Amino acid sequence: MNAEWLSNFVGEDIAFWLAYFTNGAHRAWYASFRFTIFAALFGALLALIFGLFGAMLKNARFFLIRGIGHTYTGMVRGIPDVLFFLFFPLAFVQAIEWINAQFVCTPEMIAATQSNWPPCREAAIYFSTGEYLILACVALGIVYGAFVANVIHGAMRAVPKGQLEAARAYGMSATQVLLRIHIRQMWVYALPGLSNVWMLLIKATALLSLLQVADIVWWAGQLGAPNYLPQAGLVHGDWRWGYYTALFVFYIFVTLLSERFFQRVTVWARRGMPVEV
Amino acid sequence: MKKVILAAAVLALASTAANAQTVRIGTEGAYAPWNFVNNEGELAGYEIDLANAICEHAGLDCEIVQNDWDSIIPNLLAGNYDVIMAGMSITEERLQTINFTQDYFPPDPSKYVAAAGEEFDFDNLSGIRIGVQGNTIQAAFAEENLADGNTIIAFATPDQSVADLAAGNIDLLLADGSFLDPVVTNSGGAIVFVGPEELIGGGVGGGVRKEDTELLATLDEALDALKADGTVDALRAQWFDGAEPAYTE
Numbered sequence: 014m015n016a017e018w019l020s021n022f023v024g025e026d027i028a029f030w031l032a033y034f035t036n037g038a039h040r041a042w043y044a045s046f047r048f049t050i051f052a053a054l055f056g057a058l059l060a061l062i063f064g065l066f067g068a069m070l071k072n073a074r075f076f077l078i079r080g081i082g083h084t085y086t087g088m089v090r091g092i093p094d095v096l097f098f099l100f101f102p103l104a105f106v107q108a109i110e111w112i113n114a115q116f117v118c119t120p121e122m123i124a125a126t127q128s129n130w131p132p133c134r135e136a137a138i139y140f141s142t143g144e145y146l147i148l149a150c151v152a153l154g155i156v157y158g159a160f161v162a163n164v165i166h167g168a169m170r171a172v173p174k175g176q177l178e179a180a181r182a183y184g185m186s187a188t189q190v191l192l193r194i195h196i197r198q199m200w201v202y203a204l205p206g207l208s209n210v211w212m213l214l215i216k217a218t219a220l221l222s223l224l225q226v227a228d229i230v231w232w233a234g235q236l237g238a239p240n241y242l243p244q245a246g247l248v249h250g251d252w253r254w255g256y257y258t259a260l261f262v263f264y265i266f267v268t269l270l271s272e273r274f275f276q277r278v279t280v281w282a283r284r285g286m287p288v289e290v
Numbered sequence: 291m292k293k294v295i296l297a298a299a300v301l302a303l304a305s306t307a308a309n310a311q312t313v314r315i316g317t318e319g320a321y322a323p324w325n326f327v328n329n330e331g332e333l334a335g336y337e338i339d340l341a342n343a344i345c346e347h348a349g350l351d352c353e354i355v356q357n358d359w360d361s362i363i364p365n366l367l368a369g370n371y372d373v374i375m376a377g378m379s380i381t382e383e384r385l386q387t388i389n390f391t392q393d394y395f396p397p398d399p400s401k402y403v404a405a406a407g408e409e410f411d412f413d414n415l416s417g418i419r420i421g422v423q424g425n426t427i428q429a430a431f432a433e434e435n436l437a438d439g440n441t442i443i444a445f446a447t448p449d450q451s452v453a454d455l456a457a458g459n460i461d462l463l464l465a466d467g468s469f470l471d472p473v474v475t476n477s478g479g480a481i482v483f484v485g486p487e488e489l490i491g492g493g494v495g496g497g498v499r500k501e502d503t504e505l506l507a508t509l510d511e512a513l514d515a516l517k518a519d520g521t522v523d524a525l526r527a528q529w530f531d532g533a534e535p536a537y538t539e
Contacts (some may be wrong), residue, residue, distance in 0.1 A: 037330030125501050130368060134501075137369030139314075166435075225357075235327055238449035239456065241473040242322040244529070246329035248476045253451040 033247060042232035046263075048142075051227050052150055053267075057211060059154025064161020069160045071166045081259055082162070097156050098220050102140075102148040102256035107131075110138050145224045157214045164206030169195065171202040200282040208275040219260075233260055298326025315341050316369035319356040320447050321469060322376035323529040326420035327356075336529035337375040340394060342518040343426045343521055344453070348512040350526060360425060360446060363387060365433075366497060372499055372505060377466065379427050379491030389500050391509045394522055396536045400428050401467045408461065414484040415440055421451045428464045436464075455481065462495040464488070468530055 021029040033039070060091070068084025089097070107130065115138035122133035131137045172195055176257040222231035237253030240246060302402040317325040319333055322510075333354055344353035357365050359376065366374050379398075380390045383481060388508035404410065408416065422429040424444035432442045443460055445451040452473055455463045467487065474481055498506050516522050517537035526533040 037332065038327060039331075040291065041331035113522050123514070134499075139370055193411070236459045238320070238447075239453050240322070241452070241476040243472075244328075245322045250456060253453075 030040045036246070038232075038236055038246070040234060041227075042229065045227055045229050045232050048146055048221060048226055049218045052146060052153065052221055052228075053215055055147075055150040056153030056157065056214055057217070059150055060157035060161050060210065060214060063154050063158025064165055067158055067162025068165040068169065071162060072169065085167075086162045089156055090163070092152075092156075094156050094217050094264060095220060095223070098149065098152050098217070098223060101152040101155065102145060102224055105148055105151075106138065106140060110136050113138060142226055144205055146221070149221055149224050149226065153214060156217070157210050159211045160213070161207065164203050164210060165199065168199045168201075168203035168206070172198045200284075201279070201286065204275060204279050204282060208271065211271060211275075214269065215264065215271070219264075229260060229263070233257055296524070301352055313345065313373065315319075315352055315354045315373045315375055316357045316371035317341075317354060317374070318368060318447075319361075320358045320379050320449055323468070323472060325375070336395075336525055339525050339529070340516075340522065341375050342372075343525070344509060344512045347515055348508050350508070358446070359423065363497070366499060372502065373496050373509065374426065375496045377494055378497055380493055380495045381427060381491055384431070384478060384497070384512055387500075387505055388497045389502075390495035390497055391506060392513055393495045394469070394513055395526065397489060397491060397493050398466050398468050399489050400431070400464055400491075401483055401487050403455065403463050403465075403468050403470050404461060404484045405455065405458065405480050406480055406482045408484070410462065410484060418462055419443055419460045421445060421454060421463040422537065423451055423465065424449050425515075428466075431488060431490045432464055452481075455485040471489035471531065472473040 019031070022266040024029075057259070067085050070078055071086065073079045073082065114132040117136045118133035122135055126133045134252055175188055176194055176198060176247055180190045185193065218228075219230050221228035222234075233256035234253060235253065237256035239251045242248070317333065317337060319325055319327050323335050325333060325335040325337045335355065335433075338354060340382075341352060341354060342351075353450055355371055357370065362374055362376055362378075363384070366372065374388075377395075378384070378390075380393060384390070402410075402412075415436060418440045420432055420440055421443045422432050422445070424446060429442070429444055436442065437519055445454065448465065448469060451460070451463055451465065454460050456477075462484070470483070472509075496509055500511070513522070520538050523533075523535040523538050526536070
């Protein structure tokens with residue numbers, strides 16, 4: 014990027030900033046957006062699956078299963094997502110290590126290990142960024158799945174009884190009523206709630222750096238941190254405000270895009286239904 | 291579910307076995323010029339160069355990983371990596387939990403910095419906000435000697451402490467001289483050294499788990515050789531502007 018023709022073409026200042034904003038560290042920052050986008054999409058998919066499952070449990074006839082559903086939505090919704098985000102991957106890793114230790118560790122190994130965890134060092138498991146990312150998505154899925162379960166549970170009840178009675182009167186079986194009428198009309202009532210949950214989930218993707226995933230927030234802090242060593246690159250003061258502003262703009266952009274998307278989907282879900290006045 | 295867990299366990303076992311030959315080195319990556327992320331987004335600095343030299347000399351297959359300072363010792367003990375090279379001073383307190391290689395940087399006096407124009411009475415400090423990085427020798431020193439009448443503020447990263455000093459959120463910052471030298475030189479006169487130098491810690495060495503005596507011997511042997519042939523001093527002179535040779539005649 015330091016090519017002379019570029020300096021001649023756009024001027025030295027612009028060429029300098031172009032080179033700065035395309036250096037390796039910045040390219041790594043741009044590339045790290047994939048973690049956030051992946052976490053949002055895969056987390057949302059899992060949340061939808063957990064949500065449908067949770068709603069099914071809450072609608073179950075048998076009171077014990079219904080109880081499990083209510084416990085899931087009640088408990089997970091009440092716990093701060095940051096806590097759950099820290100708790101779930103840690104608990105999962107330790108559980109795997111514990112299981113591993115049952116096979117691997119001998120009493121001598123355990124005696125030779127000085128730290129309390131894992132039981133012996135041979136049982137230690139090192140999780141890579143990709144694996145932590147997936148664990149983070151599962152954590153997001155569990156937390157926001159509880160919200161989705163409530164939204165869908167409510168939406169199922171919001172479908173007018175008359176619609177279902179009419180369907181039965183036409184001779185549809187219970188399954189046909191569920192698939193063709195109940196779930197089909199449920200989406201109209203669920204979409205506003207789902208779009209809210211999606212917005213919450215987008216915001217929670219900023220927590221990825223807590224799990225040592227070098228995500229957009231981590232890189233923004235890294236790039237904006239003051240640098241006083243010429244060997245490390247451009248010497249500058251505290252520029253984090255600039256980098257965090259860029260993240261603000263990114264999240265606002267995603268918000269606007271999501272609103273558009275949900276408007277479209279709502280129009281699609283309402284097709285064939287009377288226009289509300 | 292059982293199958294999934296079993297599969298995960300088997301996979302983990304396989305990957306542990308495959309990694310057995312690799313020595314992982316944990317570093318903070320936020321402590322210029324010791325270890326930091328450079329403009330290319332890669333780890334660089336004195337300890338990165340030194341780690342590569344050690345691994346090459348000892349014929350080890352090395353991988354350098356980043357870990358936050360706060361959890362750098364616990365994660366060594368948990369087995370996330372095998373060596374800490376993160377500008378860590380050798381202290382009695384740390385020696386109770388981990389072992390250290392011989393030092394690869396001689397004892398480095400800690401210094402105070404402040405915004406230019408501020409004056410302090412170092413014989414009688416009171417009502418001053420003093421910044422340190424948490425879990426460092428400076429943090430322990432400040433808690434013991436300066437906490438009376440002053441506020442000690444511990445930061446998670448060195449960058450944050452400098453940023454807060456520049457922003458006026460703390461009055462004094464106590465840190466390693468080797469870290470502060472480039473800060474003062476390149477701050478354009480905004481940040482200056484004040485007061486006395488405090489000789490707090492021993493030299494800086496690599497941290498290893500107590501049970502890894504073989505690895506410790508390998509590292510010490512490599513350091514002996516690299517000190518003798520001048521590599522360590524050459525790297526010190528390269529990264530710490532004008533550092534005097536300490537390990538060669």
